Amino acid sequence: MKIGVAAVLVLALAILPVVRADAPGASQAPGPHPTIRDFTNTDPASLGVRLVQPxxxxKTGFVVGGKNSTKLLRTLAEINGRAIxxxxxxxxxxxxxxxxxxxxFLGKRESLLEVMAADNDEVVGxxxxxxxxVARHxxxxxxxxxxxQEEPFRYHGQRFRVTVVAYRGDQPSPFHDGTKSNKEVTVRNLDSGKQIEFSLLVPFMVERYGFYEGKGTPYRVDPARLLEVLGLIGKGSMAEPRQPPAAEAPQRANIRP
Structure with a gap:
């Protein structure tokens, strides 16, 4: 018996398995890209962090929270009432x-004023x-x-993911100014692949004294490296914080948050 071409085609289509659109390997039309939150123009006041007033x-002429000349820094005998x-x-x-x-916060033989002077020349000069x-960022x-909470976000045209880790016990500032922290962050630039880590105590010291810690400590935040990771210069943005979930904080040996 002869079967026409049309009949064969109809029969073949009838026995083909039905493939669901959501089955693995099924072709689907691309959906819209998920929108990530942009914090570029977020009001600093919504952050909950009080920026220091100059x-x-x-006695010394040093401006806490303001601009100081490198020449002045080299002559200081004290900072915030504490002898050098x-x-x-x-x-x-x-x-x-x-x-x-x-x-x-410094190496075994580093000079505090020399460290501050060098970073002042770099950042301000x-x-x-x-x-x-820099501290605002x-x-x-x-x-x-x-x-x-580790979700990606946009900041000044780039995508970032930030991990925050809390430790038991606060590390107070050596400047005796009432600031302290028990948290460390890892900032990852998702566009460049670069990242940097720093304690959340460091922004307080940078903001008040221009102190990024010494080159002889693993906790130093190199300002040029920081700006390289952020991919921006001289811009500020703030966002409202959220407290981390209550949980037992991890500990690491010889780690200062």
Whole structure:
């Protein structure tokens, strides 16, 4: 018996399996890209972090939270009422002090004023920024990271993911200014693949004193490297923070948050 071509085609179609649109390997029309939140123009006041107001020390001329010349920095005998020698002693690795740290804030022989002067030349002199601008980005990214809980977000035209880790016990500032933190963040630029880590105590020290920690400590935040990871210069953005979930914080040996 002869079967026509049309009949064969109809029969073949009838016995083909039906493939669901949601089955693995099924071809689907591409959907819209998910929208991620943009924090570029978020009001700083919604962050919950109080930015320090500039205050000039009448004794030394140093402006806490403001711009200082490198020449002035090299002549300081004290900062925030603390003698430079006392600050350096508390900043050495393993200092036996209420504000001491195993890893230290300075290397064993580093000069606090020389470290601050070099970073002032870099940030204010070469890059044309202020330490307060840099600190605003650090404050913002830490707060956004707490809010977003590792979800990606957009910041000044780039995509980031921030991981926030909390540790038991606060690390107070060696400047005795009431600031402290027990958190560390990892900022990942999803567009460039670059990342950087820093303690959330560092933005307070950068904002007030232009102190990014010494090159002899693993906790230093190199300002040029930070700006390279962020891919931006001289812009600020803030976001409302969210407290991390209550849970037992992890611990690491010889780690200062």
């Amino acid at each position: 205050r000039k020390d009448p 020698a006392d600050l350096e002693a508390d900043m050495r690795p393993g200092a036996k002090s209420p504000v001491g740290s195993d890893g230290g 070469r890059l044309g920024l202020t330490h307060q601008e 650090m404050h913002a990214l830490g707060a956004i990271g707490e809010r977003m």
